[in-house]
Amino acid sequence: MPVKVLVVGGGFAGAQVAIDLAKCQHVDVTLVTRTDYFEASFANARSVVDPSIADQALWLYEAMKPHGTFIQGEVTQLSDSTAVLADGTQVAFDYAAIATGSSYAVGKSSTALTLQQRLQELQGLAARVKAARSVLVVGGGPLGVELAGEVLTDLPGVEVTLVHGGQRLLPSLTPKASAAAEAWLRSKGCKLLLGDKLQVPPGSSGGPFSGTTSAGVAVAADVLLMATGITTNSGLLAQTLPDALDPQGRVKVDATLRVVGHPRLFALGDVTDVPEEKLAFLASQQGQLVAASIAALAAAHVAGGQAATDAAGKRLGRWRPSKGIAVMIVTLGRAYAVGRIGCLTLRGWLPTAIKARNLEGFVSKYRRQLMAQP
Structure with missing residues (x-):
């Protein structure tokens, strides 16, 4: 038996x-x-400015390799x-x-149960971001930095503000990698509020927002992107x-x-x-x-x-x-990335070539690994 x-x-x-x-x-x-769909959620930051990647990063479980009895x-x-x-x-x-x-909030849906519903969510968010004059990102970890980087790269006319409770971005990376990410964001015109916090009502991500940080800084944006919690x-x-x-x-x-x-x-x-x-x-x-x-x-x-x-x-x-050594790459749009291998800092062309310019390749890798006919 x-x-x-x-x-x-x-x-x-x-x-x-x-x-x-x-x-x-x-x-x-x-x-x-x-849900009835699989989601390669590492591509979601890119989908905020380029929803076409979601067509490759999401697929039905029925399209996967044999996986036993499936129950939604x-x-x-x-x-x-x-x-x-x-x-x-x-x-x-x-x-x-x-x-x-x-x-x-941004990386995974709490409401979409079908592939079509999730695609509509991502397409709707991308449309709101594209139409926005200002975007507020809350959270300076990998997701928050990637969201800010994608908007600054693909929509250079949009004003981007990032609020982060810590004194440095990307605390899971080396200090040099964090400094490189901060320098890149500032060079693109991103307003950084480090060591500051913002209380955001549940369900606010993806819509307009105005409020005041704990340090008393007034912030407002056409689109709020939550990358905390x-x-x-x-x-x-x-x-x-x-x-x-x-x-x-x-x-x-x-x-x-x-x-x-x-x-x-x-x-x-x-x-x-x-x-x-x-x-x-x-x-x-x-x-x-x-x-x-x-x-x-x-x-x-x-x-x-x-x-x-x-x-x-x-x-x-x-x-x-971590398989014995910590490895992570954080993209800032399509043309820059930072990361770490153990205590070694990665920045510039190497992490950029590996992931920032090859995100579709990462998606394709998992399609081949998991799908019956990728």
């Missing part, structure tokens, strides 16, 4: 787990996700062996992979398995990406407490690791029962945060 595996969430991590496990002879995998729905309850969907359907499983990701999508566990969460609401995992205290559950991607930047390529590789681990447990169970499964559980692959 096949081992039943439930995958909750179909982003880079969850989709990879489902696709890899669907190849396994002794596994029956079910993928549950709330929402898991509302989860135990160590059963999930309950919003419509009351119960899904029993032997193992589950929790890959529910995270949410933030990233929320881990762990509410599923908050009620049913609260012991699985840390104080920040992240799922606690061990080195094998098993949920601490729940050996039949794995968690991966943005939802975990793994100390690393939450990046697409890391989530995808975590998906490969978790799929291999569950496949090994399933094969052991079929071959030798519980004793063999317990033995296999002691030999599972282990995840090294």
Whole structure:
């Protein structure tokens, strides 16, 4: 009898787990996700000025490589062996992979359940940005800097203001990379309000805004782009398995990406407490690791029962945060980028050639990796 595996969430991590496990002879995998589409969300900053990239960065799950049974729905309850969907359907499983990701205003939609709805959202935002005379970006992390860079590059006549609570942009990069990004933004006329904060009512992103920062600076813009307030999508566990969460609401995992205290559950991607930047390529590789681990447990169970499964559980692959060295590239439009490899600062032609001028290539890579016919 096949081992039943439930995958909750179909982003880079969850989709990879489902696709890899669907190849396994002794596994029956079910993928549950709330939308009917996959989204390469790292392209969303570019889509604010060039919505055509969304046509390549979003696709239906039905166009993906075989990934088991697909259910568009929402898991509302989860135990160590059963999930309950919003419509009351119960899904029993032997193992589950929790890959529910995270949410933030521009990068991911909280309302679009279909591909067409999401494309309309992105196209509408791009139209508002193109028609704007001024844009306000709140947040100076990677998303905020990329949004400002895209607008300044493609729409040079638009006045851009960026508000950031920290004293330097891109705190996850090296100080030299942060300084290079700041210098580039200022050279393009971006008004930077560093060490300042702005209270924004929920749901304001994408529309006009006027207000006053905590330092008393009046700001107003035709379009507000929120790049703060990233929320881990762990509410599923908050009620049913609260012991699985840390104080920040992240799922606690061990080195094998098993949920601490729940050996039949794995968690991966943005939802975990793994100390690393939450990046697409890391989530995808975590998906490969978790799929291999569950496949090994399933094969052991079929071959030798519980004793063999317990033995296999002691030999599972282990995840090294950031694969042992932190790597990140942040684009500022199509012609400049900064980044890091460990303590090494990247700026200028190299990161620009890798990502800023080749963002479509990154999208194509994941289309080939995940789609049946890219």
